Amino acid sequence: MSPPLLEVRDLTVRFRTELGEMAAIDGLSFEAARGEFLGIVGESGSGKSVTARAVMGLIQPPGRISSGSIRFAGEELVGRPDAELERLRGKRMAMIFQEPMTSLNPVFPVGEQIAEAARRHDRLSRRAGWDRAVEMLAKVGIPGAAERATAYPHQLSGGMRQRVMIAMALVCSPQMLIADEPTTALDVTIQAQILDLLRQLRSELGLTVLLITHDLGVVAEQADRVIVMYAGRVVEESPTASLFARPLHPYTGGLLDSIPDLEHTVEELPAIEGVVPSPFALPPGCRFAPRCRFVEGPCNASEPPLRPVGGRRTACRLDLDLTRS
Amino acid sequence: MPIRRLLRHRLFVTGLSLFLLVVVAAIAAEWIASHNPTRMNMRLRFTAPGDPRFLLGTDAFGRDILARLAHGAQVSLRIGVMVVVFTGVFGTLFGALSGYFRRLDNPIMRVMDAFMAFPAIMLAIAIAAALGPSELNVVIALAAVYTPRTARIVRASVLVVREAEFVQAARVAGAGDTRILLGHVLPNSLAPLIVQLTFIFAYSVLAEAVLSFLGVGPAPPTPTWGNMIADGRNFIREAPWITLMPGIAISITVLGLNLLGDGLRDVLDPRMKVTSS
Numbered sequence: 001m002s003p004p005l006l007e008v009r010d011l012t013v014r015f016r017t018e019l020g021e022m023a024a025i026d027g028l029s030f031e032a033a034r035g036e037f038l039g040i041v042g043e044s045g046s047g048k049s050v051t052a053r054a055v056m057g058l059i060q061p062p063g064r065i066s067s068g069s070i071r072f073a074g075e076e077l078v079g080r081p082d083a084e085l086e087r088l089r090g091k092r093m094a095m096i097f098q099e100p101m102t103s104l105n106p107v108f109p110v111g112e113q114i115a116e117a118a119r120r121h122d123r124l125s126r127r128a129g130w131d132r133a134v135e136m137l138a139k140v141g142i143p144g145a146a147e148r149a150t151a152y153p154h155q156l157s158g159g160m161r162q163r164v165m166i167a168m169a170l171v172c173s174p175q176m177l178i179a180d181e182p183t184t185a186l187d188v189t190i191q192a193q194i195l196d197l198l199r200q201l202r203s204e205l206g207l208t209v210l211l212i213t214h215d216l217g218v219v220a221e222q223a224d225r226v227i228v229m230y231a232g233r234v235v236e237e238s239p240t241a242s243l244f245a246r247p248l249h250p251y252t253g254g255l256l257d258s259i260p261d262l263e264h265t266v267e268e269l270p271a272i273e274g275v276v277p278s279p280f281a282l283p284p285g286c287r288f289a290p291r292c293r294f295v296e297g298p299c300n301a302s303e304p305p306l307r308p309v310g311g312r313r314t315a316c317r318l319d320l321d322l323t324r325s
Numbered sequence: 326m327p328i329r330r331l332l333r334h335r336l337f338v339t340g341l342s343l344f345l346l347v348v349v350a351a352i353a354a355e356w357i358a359s360h361n362p363t364r365m366n367m368r369l370r371f372t373a374p375g376d377p378r379f380l381l382g383t384d385a386f387g388r389d390i391l392a393r394l395a396h397g398a399q400v401s402l403r404i405g406v407m408v409v410v411f412t413g414v415f416g417t418l419f420g421a422l423s424g425y426f427r428r429l430d431n432p433i434m435r436v437m438d439a440f441m442a443f444p445a446i447m448l449a450i451a452i453a454a455a456l457g458p459s460e461l462n463v464v465i466a467l468a469a470v471y472t473p474r475t476a477r478i479v480r481a482s483v484l485v486v487r488e489a490e491f492v493q494a495a496r497v498a499g500a501g502d503t504r505i506l507l508g509h510v511l512p513n514s515l516a517p518l519i520v521q522l523t524f525i526f527a528y529s530v531l532a533e534a535v536l537s538f539l540g541v542g543p544a545p546p547t548p549t550w551g552n553m554i555a556d557g558r559n560f561i562r563e564a565p566w567i568t569l570m571p572g573i574a575i576s577i578t579v580l581g582l583n584l585l586g587d588g589l590r591d592v593l594d595p596r597m598k599v600t601s602s
Contacts, residue, residue, distance in 0.1 A: 058496060083501070090498035090499030103490040116495075
């Protein structure tokens with residue numbers, strides 16, 4: 001097996017706040033293989049967006065990477081000067097955001113914005129950069145690309161803009177694309193189109209995709225493998241199919257239970273009781289223990305490590321059978 | 326598109342017309358007023374407006390008021406333009422730096438606050454008096470007074486724009502600070518600045534008149550509107566037109582620029598929209 005494209009080891013990102021310093025992610029480890037479609041799932045505050053920003057080298061004061069390593073294609077990224085990261089960003093790793101409505105600069109035509117990265121990283125002329133932009137717009141499925149390239153963002157729909165964002169991200173043929181909730185702000189039908197586009201581009205370009213989302217449905221359809229995050233830590237890591245068939249961690253189980261079932265009517269949708277613990281008042285043991293149905297004495301004593309279970313990993317010390325029908 | 330919307334904005338068009346009137350008067354000063362604006366003629370002093378030779382009358386020294394107004398317009402507009410350029414450049418520089426690089430924010434903005442603590446016209450008088458009466462010194466004084474305000478406005482919009490998602494998007498595409506500030510943040514922060522600069526133009530015209538009136542502006546016999554009002558104030562009962570004419574000129578210019586600025590604001594900044602076109 002070839003070495004992973006992205007390898008995150010024991011990454012801790014801390015933020016200084018008025019209440020003191022807190023760890024948004026704490027000892028996070030995962031890897032993504034070349035060409036893999038990896039889903040990162042978690043609720044708000046679980047640290048999934050911070051993870052994405054850390055990998056892109058975008059953590060700025062008051063935040064800092066206090067320990068750990070991020071290796072991309074064998075190169076260490078933590079501690080690299082910003083100028084070197086700038087050469088990497090957009091060229092070898094790219095990112096798209098949640099809000100296609102505001103992710104484009106309103107005062108320039110979209111073609112110019114796509115061409116900007118190509119001109120900077122690939123030293124293309126103005127002309128060649130523009131041609132490349134038009135080519136990319138066609139590739140992401142925008143009809144009449146040459147004409148659309150001259151359009152300003154406000155002249156395009158949300159789905160179109162997200163396509164433009166993808167074109168912008170992929171214009172320099174990066175090896176990895178981080179998509180941070182790319183479909184959250186879109187209509188469901190457009191969501192499906194964008195996700196299909198991502199999958200198609202990924203196989204076409206051999207792209208590694210990190211899809212960050214809180215929507216398990218999105219992950220189920222697209223990802224090869226899923227990482228579930230809770231309170232700044234990985235609680236479960238598993239191939240998508242087995243995650244959905246038999247979750248190992250009660251948190252994953254709870255998330256799956258709270259997805260509405262189209263076949264059966266239920267009085268009340270099961271929810272996970274309680275809220276994510278404040279990073280300033282973390283429980284002494286397992287971070288999920290206060291909300292867990294299966295909690296036992298030792299759960300509250302010490303934090304369970306992420307342990308391998310048949311090619312998967314879970315941060316639950318219990319061997320639960322959460323098999324779903 | 327915005328240009329068409331501007332031209333449909335009735336107040337903007339009114340303001341623009343008034344302002345253009347002054348601009349044309351300044352440019353065509355040599356033609357519309359055949360008289361030398363500084364040549365005195367004691368026999369023709371206090372000619373009332375309406376005289377075929379002196380359309381707007383003459384002043385206490387028999388100088389043609391129309392000629393002096395037109396040449397005064399040159400001085401006022403020249404000062405206005407220079408103040409706008411200086412404040413625009415320095416206000417943008419300081420505002421952008423302190424809005425974008427948060428470490429520079431306090432040092433720069435506290436100095437700006439110190440300038441703003443003085444009443445504007447007092448500070449301008451003090452600076453102009455210290456540097457001596459000349460056109461350039463008036464410009465320096467007014468630019469020093471208006472730069473802090475402009476810097477504040479630019480800083481405020483930079484603070485908003487730098488958090489925009491498209492700035493993040495540019496950063497993940499590998500753009501550095503310079504590129505982001507000049508290419509993405511500033512172009513999106515300019516609308517309020519442009520509006521503010523038209524108002525600063527108006528204030529400068531007014532302030533220059535005040536400084537001239539008080540004798541710290543361009544020295545007489547330079548025809549400035551402020552000088553003209555100062556000259557005429559002793560004869561305000563006998564020959565009110567000497568003060569009235571430059572007063573009207575100042576009003577037209579300031580009113581025109583204000584309407585212009587209001588119109589620009591309505592069109593460029595939809596959130597502030599109050600008047601309909």
